[in-house]
Amino acid sequence: xxxxxxxFDQATPHGSQPPTVPVFGVDPYxxxxxxxxxxxxxxxxxxxxxxRLSRYNAYAVARHEQVQAVLTQPDIFCSSAGxxxxxxxKEKSWRTPSIILEADPPDHGPKRRILTRILxxxxxxxxxxxxxxxxxxxxxxxxxxxxxxxxxxxxxxxPLKVFADAVGIPAEGREHLLPYGDLVFNAFGPINxxxxxxxxxxxxxxxxxxxxxxxxxLTPDGFGSQLYAAADAGDLTEDEAALLVRxxxxxxxxxxxxxxxxxxxxxxxxxxxxxxxxxxxxxxxxALEEVMRYESTFQSFxxxxxxxxxxxxxxxxxxxxxxxxxxxxxxxxxxxxxPTRFDILRRASGNLAFGTGIHGCVGQMIARMEGEIxxxxxxxxxxxxxxxxxxxxxxxxxxxGFSAMPLTVTAKAS
Amino acid sequence: MPSITFVLxxxxxxxxxxxxxxxxxxxxxxxxxxxxxxxxxxxAMCATCHVYVDEPYxxxxxxxxxxxxxxxxxxxxxxxxxxxxxxxxxxxxRNITLRIPASQQ
Numbered sequence: 481x482x483x484x485x486x487x488f489d490q491a492t493p494h495g496s497q498p499p500t501v502p503v504f505g506v507d508p509y510x511x512x513x514x515x516x517x518x519x520x521x522x523x524x525x526x527x528x529x530x531x532r533l534s535r536y537n538a539y540a541v542a543r544h545e546q547v548q549a550v551l552t553q554p555d556i557f558c559s560s561a562g563x564x565x566x567x568x569x570k571e572k573s574w575r576t577p578s579i580i581l582e583a584d585p586p587d588h589g590p591k592r593r594i595l596t597r598i599l600x601x602x603x604x605x606x607x608x609x610x611x612x613x614x615x616x617x618x619x620x621x622x623x624x625x626x627x628x629x630x631x632x633x634x635x636x637x638x639p640l641k642v643f644a645d646a647v648g649i650p651a652e653g654r655e656h657l658l659p660y661g662d663l664v665f666n667a668f669g670p671i672n673x674x675x676x677x678x679x680x681x682x683x684x685x686x687x688x689x690x691x692x693x694x695x696x697x698l699t700p701d702g703f704g705s706q707l708y709a710a711a712d713a714g715d716l717t718e719d720e721a722a723l724l725v726r727x728x729x730x731x732x733x734x735x736x737x738x739x740x741x742x743x744x745x746x747x748x749x750x751x752x753x754x755x756x757x758x759x760x761x762x763x764x765x766x767a768l769e770e771v772m773r774y775e776s777t778f779q780s781f782x783x784x785x786x787x788x789x790x791x792x793x794x795x796x797x798x799x800x801x802x803x804x805x806x807x808x809x810x811x812x813x814x815x816x817x818x819p820t821r822f823d824i825l826r827r828a829s830g831n832l833a834f835g836t837g838i839h840g841c842v843g844q845m846i847a848r849m850e851g852e853i854x855x856x857x858x859x860x861x862x863x864x865x866x867x868x869x870x871x872x873x874x875x876x877x878x879x880x881g882f883s884a885m886p887l888t889v890t891a892k893a894s
Numbered sequence: 895m896p897s898i899t900f901v902l903x904x905x906x907x908x909x910x911x912x913x914x915x916x917x918x919x920x921x922x923x924x925x926x927x928x929x930x931x932x933x934x935x936x937x938a939m940c941a942t943c944h945v946y947v948d949e950p951y952x953x954x955x956x957x958x959x960x961x962x963x964x965x966x967x968x969x970x971x972x973x974x975x976x977x978x979x980x981x982x983x984x985x986x987x988r989n990i991t992l993r994i995p996a997s998q999q
Contacts, residue, residue, distance in 0.1 A: 552936075593960045601941060602968040830923075830935050838961075840937025848933070 502527035521808035529792035540803035544815035561784035564668035615857040630885035635741035648702020661734030669877025693725040738881025742775040761859035767824040768851035772833035776807035903996035919981035936981040944969040946976040946993035954986040971995035
């Protein structure tokens with residue numbers, strides 16, 4: 481899709497040179513935009529360091545440098561007005577702000593610290609062996625089937641088992657987790673038809689989520705119980721512990737599922753890259769990083785200005801929503817060489833798929849561990865990973881992924 | 895411009911100039927300092943940009959932050975009172991020395 485920009489003259493109260501901000505009328509939440517957003521992102525980036533999305537009355541940053549600048553100045557570009565399109569300071573929201581994702585300092589730090597401890601690399605080491613065992617189980621089952629779905633059979637099945645077990649929720653009813661995550665991530669965009677449709681069918685799911693986030697429903701040693709232990713220690717209230725269990729389930733599952741799915745799709749579509757990984761499974765971690773750069777799960781979200789400011793020479797008033805183009809930054813040729821090329825040998829770290837700064841994804845190390853283990857297991861056990869049909873895109877206002885990827889897989893000779 | 899002297903695990907030293915205010919992790923990556931991995935890109939989430947900042951340089955930096963404090967416990971090479979995450983530090987206006995641990999992962 482092609483979207484031309486018009487120019488928007490900034491008000492010039494002091495008679496200074498009027499900088500112009502390119503204006504785009506395109507809807508970044510429309511199906512045809514989301515099907516292949518990358519040409520539009522390129523147009524956004526090329527138009528200027530800061531642009532406007534007139535349809536949503538928001539500024540937007542799509543280049544790596546400005547996305548990073550916005551994310552690392554939380555005092556100017558805050559999260560407490562909501563990381564979605566709704567400005568909590570001005571508009572009434574149907575949902576309660578997240579107490580971690582949508583909190584600013586000093587409220588943010590103490591909660592962040594608790595999650596950091598629970599999800600630290602040291603804590604994750606204890607889970608690795610079981611995560612590896614489960615990956616082998618799911619990959620072997622795909623090989624037995626021969627023709628399978630890389631999304632349902634692996635990208636969805638694996639985190640629904642290992643991550644949900646790690647949080648400590650019951651095995652029964654986990655099918656609710658996918659529509660729940662879908663609802664949460666749709667809610668960061670506009671209240672459009674896609675969102676309304678999810679919301680209309682969310683009743684039973686919301687009821688189930690509420691039940692399983694309670695202290696009694698959780699296994700004694702999981703992340704969820706560790707949050708309640710923090711409540712017992714006086715570091716959180718009981719309600720905050722419940723909300724953070726819920727946050728783990730919304731933030732930690734769909735995102736990983738889509739990332740694993742994007743990895744499977746990217747590798748199936750690039751046989752030469754798959755061959756590199758298959759021949760050297762130690763590339764798994766680097767390959768995952770490149771998947772996140774190339775096809776970022778979190779495409780975009782918002783920050784809100786707390787004060788009048790200037791970004792790359794553009795004046796922005798207080799209380800303005802800024803669309804933060806994560807996936808676009810990860811394909812910015814100003815930062816990446818040949819950015820449209822999927823290349824698992826490149827140094828892809830420094831990509832912004834997990835965000836950065838104080839709100840950089842707190843679960844990124846467990847997500848990396850899941851991704852690395854899955855890709856390594858595939859590389860160790862699978863010889864051929866070939867599309868048996870086109871992938872089906874899953875439309876969501878904020879996250880990008882697929883709902884099906886038919887595959888033919890064969891076992892590696894042992 | 896002030897400079898950073900990196901003391902590498904084998905005892906050799908490498909000095910690079912840095913603008914005051916520059917992020918130390920990013921400066922180390924740009925200078926190709928091996929064993930600063932910085933997998934999380936500066937979110938204080940991976941503890942793979944661990945450095946030792948000895949006196950008198952330690953006093954040039956603000957105290958260890960609450961999230962940094964949690965994360966230093968995950969550093970691959972033992973934590974000491976000199977341990978910092980270089981992603982959380984910015985260049986002061988004078989020369990400093992950083993010791994680089996042998997392992998980060």
